[in-house]
Amino acid sequence: MSTMVQAIRMALHVAEERHDLTDVFGEDVGPPLGGAFTATQGIKCAWNTPLDERGIVGASIGLALAGCRNVGEIQFCDYAYNTIDLLKLAGLQTWSTNGDWNVPMTILTPVGAGIRGSIYHSHSFDATATHIPGFKIAIPSTPRDAYGLLLSCIVDPNPCFFLVPKALMRVRSLPGEEIPGEPGDDRALSKMIDAPLGERAKWQPQWPETPDIFIPFGEARTVRSGRDLTVVSYGRTLPLCKKAADELSQEGIEAEVIDLRTLHPYDWPRIRDSVKRTGRALFVNEDSEISNFGEHLLRRTVEELFYELSAPPRLLAGAFVPGVGLADSLEMASVPQLPSIRDAMRQLAHHQA
Amino acid sequence: MSTSLRPVPRAPDADLSPELLLRIHDLMLKARVLEERLIAMYKQGDGYFWIGGPGEEAFNVPLGLLIHKGRGPQYDYCHFHYRNSATVLAMGADPTNAMRQMKNTATDPYSGGRNFCNHYSMFEWNVVPVTSTIEAQYAIGIGTAIAQKRAGGRGITVVTGGDAGTAEGDFASCLIWSSRPANPLPMLIIVTNNKWGISTPWTGQHGEKRISDRGKAFGIESKTIDGNDPEVAYREIAAAMEYVRTERKPFLLEALVSRLYGHSSASGANAVVDEADCLKGFEKKLEERKLLTRQQIEELRQKYAQELHEAHRKVRQEPQPKGDTIYENVFMDRDKVREGN
Numbered sequence: 001m002s003t004m005v006q007a008i009r010m011a012l013h014v015a016e017e018r019h020d021l022t023d024v025f026g027e028d029v030g031p032p033l034g035g036a037f038t039a040t041q042g043i044k045c046a047w048n049t050p051l052d053e054r055g056i057v058g059a060s061i062g063l064a065l066a067g068c069r070n071v072g073e074i075q076f077c078d079y080a081y082n083t084i085d086l087l088k089l090a091g092l093q094t095w096s097t098n099g100d101w102n103v104p105m106t107i108l109t110p111v112g113a114g115i116r117g118s119i120y121h122s123h124s125f126d127a128t129a130t131h132i133p134g135f136k137i138a139i140p141s142t143p144r145d146a147y148g149l150l151l152s153c154i155v156d157p158n159p160c161f162f163l164v165p166k167a168l169m170r171v172r173s174l175p176g177e178e179i180p181g182e183p184g185d186d187r188a189l190s191k192m193i194d195a196p197l198g199e200r201a202k203w204q205p206q207w208p209e210t211p212d213i214f215i216p217f218g219e220a221r222t223v224r225s226g227r228d229l230t231v232v233s234y235g236r237t238l239p240l241c242k243k244a245a246d247e248l249s250q251e252g253i254e255a256e257v258i259d260l261r262t263l264h265p266y267d268w269p270r271i272r273d274s275v276k277r278t279g280r281a282l283f284v285n286e287d288s289e290i291s292n293f294g295e296h297l298l299r300r301t302v303e304e305l306f307y308e309l310s311a312p313p314r315l316l317a318g319a320f321v322p323g324v325g326l327a328d329s330l331e332m333a334s335v336p337q338l339p340s341i342r343d344a345m346r347q348l349a350h351h352q353a
Numbered sequence: 354m355s356t357s358l359r360p361v362p363r364a365p366d367a368d369l370s371p372e373l374l375l376r377i378h379d380l381m382l383k384a385r386v387l388e389e390r391l392i393a394m395y396k397q398g399d400g401y402f403w404i405g406g407p408g409e410e411a412f413n414v415p416l417g418l419l420i421h422k423g424r425g426p427q428y429d430y431c432h433f434h435y436r437n438s439a440t441v442l443a444m445g446a447d448p449t450n451a452m453r454q455m456k457n458t459a460t461d462p463y464s465g466g467r468n469f470c471n472h473y474s475m476f477e478w479n480v481v482p483v484t485s486t487i488e489a490q491y492a493i494g495i496g497t498a499i500a501q502k503r504a505g506g507r508g509i510t511v512v513t514g515g516d517a518g519t520a521e522g523d524f525a526s527c528l529i530w531s532s533r534p535a536n537p538l539p540m541l542i543i544v545t546n547n548k549w550g551i552s553t554p555w556t557g558q559h560g561e562k563r564i565s566d567r568g569k570a571f572g573i574e575s576k577t578i579d580g581n582d583p584e585v586a587y588r589e590i591a592a593a594m595e596y597v598r599t600e601r602k603p604f605l606l607e608a609l610v611s612r613l614y615g616h617s618s619a620s621g622a623n624a625v626v627d628e629a630d631c632l633k634g635f636e637k638k639l640e641e642r643k644l645l646t647r648q649q650i651e652e653l654r655q656k657y658a659q660e661l662h663e664a665h666r667k668v669r670q671e672p673q674p675k676g677d678t679i680y681e682n683v684f685m686d687r688d689k690v691r692e693g694n
Binding site: 020022049054060066067069089093094096099103133134157 | 430461463467474486492495496498500510526533687688
């Protein structure tokens, strides 16, 4: 079963073979490295750029204006901050021209904490991305979703962010969530599509036959059903929410866990219907808590579902501090972890009005 | 003023034909009258903001005449800035549309009343959306040039900006990406140097003697020219374009120009008197060469002033966009650029 990084690679391969993906580019994405996280190994249209994020985003917009479907990678989202005005421009090409142009481009970038990445390799980007209208935004939590969401981003006529939770890049699919066509044996897949260590100039990947899967934007996934509270999350914290919910089941608390998967557009009907049933809502993500996307969801919950609620809805997010510190204790204290998620769920479930 | 590194195709020595000179003058004059009309619109309350290019016509008209206009990578991609009104006019744009954008009418074909004046967007002619940021076009142009390099043919990417914008990192990005030995790009990188950055003069912003000198470090063919002389501009743009079209490599062209109504309406949009006026200089030459008389010039100016005034009156009657249209075209539901129409 594939890891998320292998799933991304397979999606890029399918896109360059069948969906006119012309360019995958960024720092170290081409040979010999094939990406800092190996996500672009074996991709024929992958090439290396100067270490220049503004050049990467600019080139992505320009290629898209010339009709070239492309994926530009920012090696860590921490380094996308000096490209904000170019990202704004990408998001407004269609709107500012009243429909004269569109830009079929995807900005792929690893996000979030979880690898002890310190101050400049642990940022989240969902709060920033959701402040840039004109983009569609995907953030997978499983390899299969990564595969299907990335393909949706690539074929979309609009600019897309594909945010990859770096803590989940090596996590494997759960049984039943495989990508059809991938070999069930991990080592067999690795032998087929992972570049060998050392000399690899003559290496050629052997791609498995995998189908087109296009996971629609705005279609969340209920990963666990429950009657007592609704937990809405995405990215790194999603599996933690699922685990916490499974544990709390031992205490008689049944949490419904929704993986939002895309942040714009997002699946409000699924959240609404679930919260209407449970009366309790917890939003979990790891971006810093002030002006957080979860705050928007919380605001909408209060405005539209106030009289359906049995308890004040909650947001559990990252601390509002300038960065995620390197020491294990600092990272653990900065972004939600299993214990803090479990505690928040338990408190919400037990809250008495 | 050349800082050329290796021999490049020389600008044609031959004099431009009288017909071409008169055509250039006609467009320069029309472009100037259009900008004056846009300024008048602003001052009459028929627009919120003016920014444009009076003083750059001697360079911008030849540029527009030499651009190979059309749709797709075989034609030139144009990454203009907001001072290229004379260029799009020379390409054949309807001046009424500039007024529509000034008046932010629903009929404005460039933005539907959403953007400032002189922020063009012309899909059919590869004129990509003009931005108010003064540098982003230098980074975005990299992408269209990559597509054109791959496509082959003679289509090139033309990027224009001002001297002040070269202080931004995107200008350096453009020099670096376009000159990589692994993949040099067919880009004509233009800087129209009016020696101002809003209110700060050149000496307050630049230590380099010539902006074109910056091309040297990258092995980019580079040149500084007198952008106030349309004959020089025509020949030099033609030569630089031919180099880029055939060699598939970048060329950095710095044109020294004037700024005749200040930065924008934010500084009053009033005529300045201490900078060279390319139109007056060219008209003097045409009179000396007996190609035009003063009376003919005045009649032509009157004709355009009248035409554009009438167009202004018409535009004034056109509807504003409705407020409930703000959510339109946030996203496109089809891939227009890939379909090519």
